[in-house]
Amino acid sequence: MNKNVTLLMVLLTIFSIVAVPVFLTTGNAVAASLEEAIAKAPQGTEKGHIDPNAKPGYLGIPGAPQLNPIIGFLWAIWVGWIFSTVGAFGGIMAGVGHITIYGLGAYAKTFKDTAPGLNKSITDSIRVSNQWLVGTSALVSSFNYWKQKRLVASLGVFLGIGALLATLIVVYTSAGKVKFSQYQGYFGLVVFIIGGFMVYEMTPKGQASKKAAKAAAKAFEEAAKKKVAIEDQGVKTSKWSLAETEISFFGQTFTFSPLWALAGGFFISALASFLGIGGGFLYVPFLTSVVGLPMFVVAGTSALSVLIGMIFAIFNFMILKGVMVHWPLIGVELIGIFIGSMIGPRTGKYIPEKVLKGIFIVLALYIGLRYTMRGFFGIAML
Numbered sequence: 001m002n003k004n005v006t007l008l009m010v011l012l013t014i015f016s017i018v019a020v021p022v023f024l025t026t027g028n029a030v031a032a033s034l035e036e037a038i039a040k041a042p043q044g045t046e047k048g049h050i051d052p053n054a055k056p057g058y059l060g061i062p063g064a065p066q067l068n069p070i071i072g073f074l075w076a077i078w079v080g081w082i083f084s085t086v087g088a089f090g091g092i093m094a095g096v097g098h099i100t101i102y103g104l105g106a107y108a109k110t111f112k113d114t115a116p117g118l119n120k121s122i123t124d125s126i127r128v129s130n131q132w133l134v135g136t137s138a139l140v141s142s143f144n145y146w147k148q149k150r151l152v153a154s155l156g157v158f159l160g161i162g163a164l165l166a167t168l169i170v171v172y173t174s175a176g177k178v179k180f181s182q183y184q185g186y187f188g189l190v191v192f193i194i195g196g197f198m199v200y201e202m203t204p205k206g207q208a209s210k211k212a213a214k215a216a217a218k219a220f221e222e223a224a225k226k227k228v229a230i231e232d233q234g235v236k237t238s239k240w241s242l243a244e245t246e247i248s249f250f251g252q253t254f255t256f257s258p259l260w261a262l263a264g265g266f267f268i269s270a271l272a273s274f275l276g277i278g279g280g281f282l283y284v285p286f287l288t289s290v291v292g293l294p295m296f297v298v299a300g301t302s303a304l305s306v307l308i309g310m311i312f313a314i315f316n317f318m319i320l321k322g323v324m325v326h327w328p329l330i331g332v333e334l335i336g337i338f339i340g341s342m343i344g345p346r347t348g349k350y351i352p353e354k355v356l357k358g359i360f361i362v363l364a365l366y367i368g369l370r371y372t373m374r375g376f377f378g379i380a381m382l
Contacts, residue, residue: 034060065102065107076133083280083303088302108122133334140337142156152237158261163312215251217295223250254292280303287302
């Protein structure tokens with residue numbers, strides 16, 4: 001199994017490295033589409049207009065927001081840390097940075113009525129920018145968790161395979177067709193619902209069927225406190241088949257169906273690709289509730305699933321649909337993502353499982369409510 005996982009990691013890494021130059025060579029077709037959207041926008045200095053004399057900003061659009069790379073770098077460290085620690089919220093936090101901190105969401109909204117094509121182009125760019133950050137964090141996190149034997153490779157791969165078809169469907173049905181207000185509203189609503197579900201998971205009734213996960217988590221926490229080599233009791237596969245796979249982690253046994261994982265990956269990725277995020281915030285509840293794994297294994301497994309989906313989502317959006325990203329910003333953010341993603345797996349093992357779930361819930365409820373109210377009702381919250 002370890003050799004197979006190593007080979008998979010190497011292939012995915014090579015694909016990611018090779019893909020970047022390919023993306024960069026698609027500039028002519030992409031630029032033409034963006035230039036067309038800009039040309040159709042009314043000229044002037046008012047909101048929703050393009051001032052041809054203004055300084056180029058995001059995506060080279062005259063008058064667009066000027067992006068501070070230092071802010072992007074620091075925010076990306078946080079994004080990489082939170083994703084690599086809980087296996088989720090990387091894409092959501094990347095979205096918060098691009099939408100709110102940089103003001104790209106408010107800027108896109110100014111073109112809602114005056115230049116719908118430009119509104120949708122900026123929205124797609126935000127979605128793919130989020131995916132670049134999450135994909136990089138997922139790559140680094142997967143490798144680190146694999147070394148610590150806190151990753152169920154077969155489960156992650158089947159979830160990822162299910163994501164491939166879903167990604168293609170979403171790209172072809174939503175690219176260039178989603179208004180920013182719709183994107184923001186659905187973004188928040190889904191996150192809020194998941195946060196509520198995780199609150200239920202923390203109740204006695206929700207915890208009733210999680211005895212094995214709780215026992216494994218407790219044993220892991222004790223080992224981390226004593227600084228015992230956690231790899232010795234890490235994930236081991238004792239039985240594998242398409243019908244049922246059995247693994248062990250810190251003395252506890254867990255079983256799952258790879259075929260159900262494939263189906264779960266399909267539906268999770270379909271929603272995640274639409275939102276332009278990694279899907280970790282959906283994989284985490286799936287892995288803790290349906291599969292019954294402890295959070296200390298979920299983060300790495302979720303990262304591997306997200307990695308596979310992100311590679312294909314980025315490829316499809318940028319190569320097949322010509323979506324453009326702001327490379328000067330993405331380049332700086334990827335450095336921050338790498339740093340944060342290296343720190344997460346090394347610090348997360350010292351954080352109790354309840355705290356990890358608590359972080360997940362608080363972020364989900366706040367961000368979900370904030371973006372739901374803003375996107376669907378135009379109500380701004382702190």
